[in-house]
Amino acid sequence: xxxxxxFVGGAGHLVPQIPLHVALAEAGHExxxxxxxxxxxxxxAGVYTRIATRPDRRxxxxxxxxxxxxxxxxxxxxxxxRYFAGEAAHRSAAAMRDELAGVDLVVCDEVDFGAMAAAQRxxxxxxxxxxxxxxxxxxxxxxxxxxEALRLRLGVPAPIRPRGDCFVVPFAPAMRDPRFPAxxxxxxxxxxxxxxxxxxxxxxxxxxTEFNTESGDLFDRILTALxxxxxxxxxxxxxxxxxxxxxxxxxxxQVEQYVDLDAALPRADIVLHHGGSGLFVRxxxxxxxxxxxPMGADHPFTAERVRDLGLGQVLDPITxxxxxxxxTITSVRADRSTxxxxxxxxxxxxxxxxxxxxVERLEAIAxxxxxxx
Numbered sequence: 017x018x019x020x021x022x023f024v025g026g027a028g029h030l031v032p033q034i035p036l037h038v039a040l041a042e043a044g045h046e047x048x049x050x051x052x053x054x055x056x057x058x059x060x061a062g063v064y065t066r067i068a069t070r071p072d073r074r075x076x077x078x079x080x081x082x083x084x085x086x087x088x089x090x091x092x093x094x095x096x097x098r099y100f101a102g103e104a105a106h107r108s109a110a111a112m113r114d115e116l117a118g119v120d121l122v123v124c125d126e127v128d129f130g131a132m133a134a135a136q137r138x139x140x141x142x143x144x145x146x147x148x149x150x151x152x153x154x155x156x157x158x159x160x161x162x163x164e165a166l167r168l169r170l171g172v173p174a175p176i177r178p179r180g181d182c183f184v185v186p187f188a189p190a191m192r193d194p195r196f197p198a199x200x201x202x203x204x205x206x207x208x209x210x211x212x213x214x215x216x217x218x219x220x221x222x223x224x225t226e227f228n229t230e231s232g233d234l235f236d237r238i239l240t241a242l243x244x245x246x247x248x249x250x251x252x253x254x255x256x257x258x259x260x261x262x263x264x265x266x267x268x269x270q271v272e273q274y275v276d277l278d279a280a281l282p283r284a285d286i287v288l289h290h291g292g293s294g295l296f297v298r299x300x301x302x303x304x305x306x307x308x309x310p311m312g313a314d315h316p317f318t319a320e321r322v323r324d325l326g327l328g329q330v331l332d333p334i335t336x337x338x339x340x341x342x343x344t345i346t347s348v349r350a351d352r353s354t355x356x357x358x359x360x361x362x363x364x365x366x367x368x369x370x371x372x373x374x375v376e377r378l379e380a381i382a383x384x385x386x387x388x389x
Contacts, residue, residue: 017382020115020140022124022131023051024100024108026226027058028294029125032186033145035208036123037063039371040378048119050111050131054255055225070111078256084232084334087316095313096127096154101162105130109170116140121382124180126154129166132180137172141385142180143378149187149293150317151196154178181381184374187297188365191321203377206368211282213303213362215355219249219345220280220304221288222295227311228254231290234309234333235262238288241341242269250275285355286328286345291315296322300361305354307344309333326357 021037023029030051041047041063049059053069108130112122116138124131125147135142148154156178163176185198186205192198221238223231235253239262242249248268252275253259259271277295281287281302289295291310296318299306306328310319319330329344336344348354 017045017120017379018118019045019047019121019123020112020119020135021047021049021064022108022112022122022128023055024104024125024128024130025055026052026224027055028224028226028292029128029147030055031058031294032147032207032297033123033125034058034060034063035186035371036143036145036184036205036374038208039375040123043372043375043379045375048115050108050115057255068111068115070107073256076256077258078229081228081232081235081257082230084230084234084311086334087310087312089316092153092312092314092316093155093158097158097162100127101129101159101166105133105166106169109134120386121378123378126178126183129159129163129176129178130170132178133166133170133172133176136174136176137170139385141381142177143182143184143381144178144180146183146185146187146198146202147293148314148317149191149296150314150321151192151198152317152320153314155196181385182377187293188300188361188368190325190361190364191297191300193317193321203374204368205374206366206370207297207301208278209366210278210298210301213282215285215303216283217247217349218284219245219247219286219288220252220275220277220284221249222252222275222277223254223290223309223311224292224295225254225256226292227290227313227315228257231311231333234336237336237338238341239265239269239271240338241345244338245342245345247345250280252277286348288341288345290333291318291322293318297365300327300358300365303355303359303362305348305351305358307331307341307348309336325361326354327361328354 049064112134122135287299308319310316
């Protein structure tokens with residue numbers, strides 16, 4: 017089976033798919049990957065026979081860091097309609113056009129509407145992988161008009177199905193906002209488990225790979241808090257920021273462009289992050305408590321799940337002072353019930369079906385489609 021894997025955004029749109037990609041490759045299928053150049057750096061070696069990337073600005077150092085702005089939920093929801101079902105969809109569909117010949121299955125992220133449309137137009141079945149843990153950012157009822165406009169522009173003969181021929185959810189059911197449940201026929205899948213936690217007093221901080229350059233002075237305030245806290249800490253600022261620009265730090269605080277989070281997080285007892293779904297899940301799998309600074313996209317919804325599930329604390333990224341951040345680290349570290357809840361959710365996540373079980377379902381879908389073509 018030839019499988020074309022696509023992602024439309026940053027690393028957070030690719031990473032949740034990777035366990036499924038690996039399982040498909042291990043089952044003997046041929047995989048190709050299409051997506052953004054900067055995010056494709058996280059793609060595992062030996063999985064894809066070909067990687068076709070498109071350049072983006074994240075491949076160069078940023079000149080400045082944009083100031084923080086208050087979160088506007090309505091704006092974030094509209095971005096899915098206007099951008100991901102608009103400009104980004106057209107760009108993704110164009111990238112897919114020359115790659116679909118001979119393909120048996122397309123696997124893409126849940127906002128890669130261009131890949132879904134291109135595959136439907138070509139008669140290729142689509143497996144859509146959820147990348148928003150809370151489920152609250154992508155709302156099909158708000159997408160009807162935007163997807164119809166996309167369908168007409170791309171010449172897709174039938175309505176675009178935003179959940180494809182099957183919808184794979186690589187998150188525990190409890191992570192999802194109960195107001196936005198997964199479809200009843202969703203295929204739940206265990207994410208990559210990573211090393212077993214061996215937690216110690218150690219903090220990992222990151223603001224991801226998209227909002228790191230829109231974080232104002234938040235990195236500086238976090239670094240000041242970590243300097244006073246005295247606990248060993250590592251801060252990942254992203255490949256497009258220069259660690260030297262943050263000045264000298266005490267010996268217990270390391271500032272890096274890139275950190276292997278799969279290796280670092282299992283050591284950490286606390287993770288400071290922006291609220292991206294990927295960091296949320298990785299923190300859960302590491303058994304760590306979380307302190308979230310929601311800045312945009314799905315962050316506020318993730319922050320709600322962290323708070324509602326008792327996995328840590330949420331701080332305002334604009335108003336949180338170094339003293340507040342340091343105090344919150346101390347209080348979260350002292351709350352053993354937070355760690356117990358994190359461990360319970362970790363075990364529930366690991367109990368989900370392994371990716372190879374999903375592969376069997378995808379093989380059946382592709383075979384069924386082949387018999388009708």
